[in-house]
Amino acid sequence: MRRPPHPTDTPHRVVIVGGGFGGLYAAKALRRAQVEITLVDRANHHLFQPLLYQVATGILTEGEIAPPLRALLRSQRNVRVLLAEATGFDPEAGELTAVAHGGEPMTLPYDTLIVAAGAAVPDHDGDDGAHEAPGLKTLDDAREIRSRVLRAFEMAELTDDPAERAAWLRFAVVGGGPTGVELAGQIAGLARRTLRRDYRSVDTAEATVELLEVGPRLLPDFPESLGRRAARDLARIGVDVRLGAAAAALDAGGLELADGTRVDARTVIWAAGVTPSPLAQVLADAANARLDRAGRVRVCRDLTLPHHADVFVIGDMAAVEGVPGVAPAAMQEGRHAARTIRARLAGRPTPGTFRYVDKGSLAVIGHNRAVGEAAGVRFSGRIALLVWAVVHLRYLLGWGNRLVTVTRWLWTMLARDRGQRVIASQGSLKARAYNPIVNI
């Protein structure tokens, strides 16, 4: 197929798939370029994933970490935002296909395409198909986890059977990376600090959080001493850290580990392993892209698809040697793609190979501690929490959100309270009686 002729006096058309860190920062880095940007996302919001676990544990609200893409790009007049899901692309014609809510298909011609559709945590179904462990990647996931965790305490209050009560008060978090560490710490804090005086039959401080990590230490991407420090700090706030623990099967009663041990936890959360967006496979099929073992797209050193210099793949979807799947990497890749496009348009030499600048790592542990590392310096405890707070507020978008977020953090720490404790989906008997519409 031939590329349709494109008059040279119209702006260069950039289509970006995904408004996460990669796509959003690419769009922003093109704000002064003579381009016409179309940003396509199936959600209407950017998602500040590093704070998603705080939505899952009742501290922050959805709106505070998920500003609308439109609002973020309001004043950048060379961008239009479309709420649609990218479903396919034709590299020869230079066209992306997308589908809007309700199934309306559309074709978006591009001169340059940036694919930044991210990853998902697949839900893990049990062998019986009835039980599943939700992952944490979207706002819906966070809402589901919050509801499950809060409901578990309610179920513990309702039962008279001590074994069943213990199983409702036991939470298993699978995966000892930052998300698992942060979730486990916050669930323990919810039980020991926030909910303590709310129940009559249950002492919520008896709740246990089992943090299961298949490897030999927590936070495998952090310096080893910080993994040990995290394990020690977590143990102090009631998290039972199990290293070398591989989840083997999931059922209604909990988890079975590979060594045969059972974890009788009615609430299991999946914080290990992500799956790239289904668009990775679409790219593989349409452009002969190769995927790595994890399903990510192998890209050239300048982040373009092999043999398709007009297609960039960035963020969690892209397999780049030595680059972890974290927000700063996606931001840097987005900016690199934008710089390359600007250089091409200006006829300047392109930046070429993408180089990841590791700015360090941080993970929060419970309500008043963190561990972190930056430029070779390791820190932990309250100082690390302060650094963490400053860094995250710096990157959180919008002054209103920053203000409310700080207020909620202080509230959570000082008043030991959490503002968002709604259990979603209120049961089955919702009156759906059909009222005849005539004669209201």
Add this chain to the structure above:
Amino acid sequence: MRRPPHPTDTPHRVVIVGGGFGGLYAAKALRRAQVEITLVDRANHHLFQPLLYQVATGILTEGEIAPPLRALLRSQRNVRVLLAEATGFDPEAGELTAVAHGGEPMTLPYDTLIVAAGAAVPDHDGDDGAHEAPGLKTLDDAREIRSRVLRAFEMAELTDDPAERAAWLRFAVVGGGPTGVELAGQIAGLARRTLRRDYRSVDTAEATVELLEVGPRLLPDFPESLGRRAARDLARIGVDVRLGAAAAALDAGGLELADGTRVDARTVIWAAGVTPSPLAQVLADAANARLDRAGRVRVCRDLTLPHHADVFVIGDMAAVEGVPGVAPAAMQEGRHAARTIRARLAGRPTPGTFRYVDKGSLAVIGHNRAVGEAAGVRFSGRIALLVWAVVHLRYLLGWGNRLVTVTRWLWTMLARDRGQRVIASQGSLKARAYNPIVNI
């Protein structure tokens, strides 16, 4: 069936169904009584319904108007809260049956039962079964309405067809009571103030909100002059008020009115008519209670069921002559039931007939006006909005929620922004690839 013998030295057992205004205020008014209270609700939160329309239009979050019942009753040690749905009762045995999440049934014996299960707005399905108009009664409803309204603007941006765009930019609100008036005003404000600069192909100020009222004036329960004032103020902010307009049928393209007129609005919201909780029918079947035409339970003048002095029915479920279905009425009824119980236990004369004290009515119109009436004095405009704000903050529960709510109101008025613009449910292609659990 005989009532099981109840030792006289154990406290009087009060079971309350529903943690809305009626049930919660009854429980609170019994805080110093020698009773053992069990409060059963299928939701884990109280819901401050008068501000629910602000959740539906992106101003407030769920947590701010829905504090957990447990937290509200934390320090009242004679109450336990159970997350379960009441499904039946046996007036002879003095037992309520309820079902917890997951189907666990339980039996709760009572000496006095207070049924305050409220009402629901049934969703209205179209004749084709595909289209429906959500009502506004629960947090899930509010989330659904917010998503539909925000998605409509997205769909308008996506289409090239002028007629389709106009239909996406037209919103129909059925019902001209306070909820309809407040929703219509806020949707208009969203279009004209908040979203104005966010779209590229659409001028959101062209959006129209059709407010359909079957009767001859808006706010039928308010003094007539205020209904006229509300219609005038709404017209000024872009709401098209249609009086004597009866919705006759609902389809994918909008509404058909009884006089044959079509309203081509892709988004239709139902703000007319509530249905009492299905528990009303349960009471009718089990205790020979009679229902009125609206399905509410007819009660004696002291709010007890005829021939069952130990069962109170209060709030939106109860049909009491001259008492409207509003929050202050439910609160007063809850307190009346509590006073009656306390008097009985003390052997004092009971208060007898319930007398409703009408403290007035208020409705907000757009972002800076309201209409209201109290003690025969009518007020409107900015003064009325100020009165409205003070009254609602007074009854909103929790200082933290009051603080955040005021902040959000100021933000909405001054910055013309709204903090909660997430469209829920992110489409269909969510990766659900099954990762084998062995070998994480």
